[in-house]
Amino acid sequence: MNVFKHLQHQRRELTGRAFDRHLRLGVTGLSGSGKTAFITSLVHQLTQGDQPSNLPFFDVVREQRYLGGRLASQVLAVPRFPLEQNLQYLQQTPPAWPPSTTGWSQLSLQLRYKAASGLRSHLQSHSELALDIIDYPGEWLLDLPMLDMSYAQWCEFSWQLFAKTHRSAAAQPFAQLLQNTDLQDASELHLQQLTDSYKQLLTQFHQTPGAYLNQPGRLLVPGVLSGAPMLQLFPLLPQQAEQPSALATQLEQHYDSYRKHVIKPFYQQHFSALDRQVILVDCLSALNAGYAAITELQQALRLILQSFNYGPSSLLSRLFKPKISKVLFAASKSDHATPEQHKALTLLLQQLLQQPLKNSQYQAATTEAMAIAAIRASSSGFVQADGLAQPCISGTGLDQQALTYFPGDIPPTVPPQEVFEQHKFAFLPLRPLPWNDTQALPHVRMDHVLQFILGDKLR
Ligand SMILES: Nc1nc2c(ncn2[C@@H]2O[C@H](COP(=O)(O)OP(=O)(O)OP(=O)(O)O)[C@@H](O)[C@H]2O)c(=O)[nH]1
Numbered sequence: 001m002n003v004f005k006h007l008q009h010q011r012r013e014l015t016g017r018a019f020d021r022h023l024r025l026g027v028t029g030l031s032g033s034g035k036t037a038f039i040t041s042l043v044h045q046l047t048q049g050d051q052p053s054n055l056p057f058f059d060v061v062r063e064q065r066y067l068g069g070r071l072a073s074q075v076l077a078v079p080r081f082p083l084e085q086n087l088q089y090l091q092q093t094p095p096a097w098p099p100s101t102t103g104w105s106q107l108s109l110q111l112r113y114k115a116a117s118g119l120r121s122h123l124q125s126h127s128e129l130a131l132d133i134i135d136y137p138g139e140w141l142l143d144l145p146m147l148d149m150s151y152a153q154w155c156e157f158s159w160q161l162f163a164k165t166h167r168s169a170a171a172q173p174f175a176q177l178l179q180n181t182d183l184q185d186a187s188e189l190h191l192q193q194l195t196d197s198y199k200q201l202l203t204q205f206h207q208t209p210g211a212y213l214n215q216p217g218r219l220l221v222p223g224v225l226s227g228a229p230m231l232q233l234f235p236l237l238p239q240q241a242e243q244p245s246a247l248a249t250q251l252e253q254h255y256d257s258y259r260k261h262v263i264k265p266f267y268q269q270h271f272s273a274l275d276r277q278v279i280l281v282d283c284l285s286a287l288n289a290g291y292a293a294i295t296e297l298q299q300a301l302r303l304i305l306q307s308f309n310y311g312p313s314s315l316l317s318r319l320f321k322p323k324i325s326k327v328l329f330a331a332s333k334s335d336h337a338t339p340e341q342h343k344a345l346t347l348l349l350q351q352l353l354q355q356p357l358k359n360s361q362y363q364a365a366t367t368e369a370m371a372i373a374a375i376r377a378s379s380s381g382f383v384q385a386d387g388l389a390q391p392c393i394s395g396t397g398l399d400q401q402a403l404t405y406f407p408g409d410i411p412p413t414v415p416p417q418e419v420f421e422q423h424k425f426a427f428l429p430l431r432p433l434p435w436n437d438t439q440a441l442p443h444v445r446m447d448h449v450l451q452f453i454l455g456d457k458l459r
């Protein structure tokens with residue numbers, strides 16, 4: 001990296017932080033929760049969508065004080081969020097979603113606005129706020145809990161997880177393989193063969209709806225680490241991990257290297273200095289996948305959310321130990337349901353997060369929960385059925401079939417297991433609506449999101 005440019009960037013950021021003119025937004029969510037779609041929409045709304053009609057609840061826009069946002073120049077060695085490519089996917093015929101993320105990337109925005117009142121509104125023609133956002137594969141987030149576990153504890157944790165109903169059959173052949181393996185053979189070939197088998201199992205889990213907790217994340221999405229020896233990593237059976245053996249020693253070394261050289265730096269670089277956070281949860285896919293999925297989703301969120309620092313940000317903490325002062329809990333993809341169900345979706349999200357948040361310090365931050373769609377893929381309306389107006393949504397299925405239907409009621413609390421045995425939830429995935437970039441991106445409540453996340457900084 002160009003050292004001078006890097007130092008310049010750091011100095012700008014520190015000055016911005018000192019004057020409270022620089023924010024780092026963390027977008028937290030499991031794989032497929034909608035992070036990339038969210039960032040694409042947020043950035044598009046801030047750089048193109050300054051029409052009050054598209055963002056009616058975003059004060060700075062409604063009060064006509066927003067002067068626009070632009071992408072700030074970026075350090076050349078930092079991967080850039082592929083905004084333009086993502087917008088291209090949405091403009092294809094037929095429209096497509098941006099692909100799943102395979103590496104980290106960042107985007108920095110410079111937002112310009114007129115101050116609403118106070119000294120700044122008289123002295124300056126405009127004020128500026130810098131906003132940094134990073135995107136990363138959701139799989140990598142799931143590595144964070146490994147920081148708190150030793151290798152033996154991780155083996156215990158993994159095999160407890162693999163014993164769950166939606167995982168146990170798939171895990172059986174790998175358990176058998178380990179059972180019959182020579183624990184004193186720590187040769188390169190043996191390690192690689194076992195890792196390949198574990199990778200196959202992880203890939204199978206990854207494709208199982210509701211199997212969220214797949215570790216290590218870099219085995220599924222290696223990024224630049226492809227082929228690194230520390231990625232020869234898998235959990236031995238708990239009793240095998242406890243006994244000294246050549247294989248256990250080697251795996252423990254790989255595990256410790258992975259934590260030290262991959263997870264820790266990633267956490268320190270991207271997650272330890274956030275000011276605000278959006279936690280995206282795809283509750284509807286979890287409902288579709290059933291009871292085991294909901295409980296695993298809660299477990300995954302509980303493990304992840306313990307890793308973040310929450311609290312009010314004083315000047316000192318802003319500079320040296322930033323804490324997350326505002327957290328938005330967002331139920332993503334709410335456009336898969338009819339609008340009158342959004343209230344229940346928000347309640348479901350709140351109840352679902354209650355247990356995961358129990359031991360985190362999130363109460364120290366200001367919070368809000370809402371149902372959103374970063375990129376709305378349906379339109380809502382009513383159809384006449386039995387002389388009554390029934391709410392419905394219209395959109396296009398992944399197979400390009402036009403659909404108009406009532407997707408069903410959303411339970412406002414997590415239903416007990418019996419409900420899932422009797423009832424199948426089916427909130428169907430949709431293609432994005434046809435769109436071109438001269439238009440504002442359709443959304444649900446992104447104006448509320450922007451107001452909550454940025455409103456107080458744009459006054
Ligand atoms: N209808 C609808 N679908 C959405 C929305 N946002 C995301 N999706 C769907 O969810 C899928 C995953 O969204 P992404 O934004 O790629 O999720 P991600 O969290 O970035 O996932 P990873 O990159 O794998 O970590 C998309 O391909 C869409 O099918 C939305 O606002 N509305």
Ligand SMILES: [Mg+2]
Nearest residue numbers: 035036100101
């Ligand atoms: Mg993504």
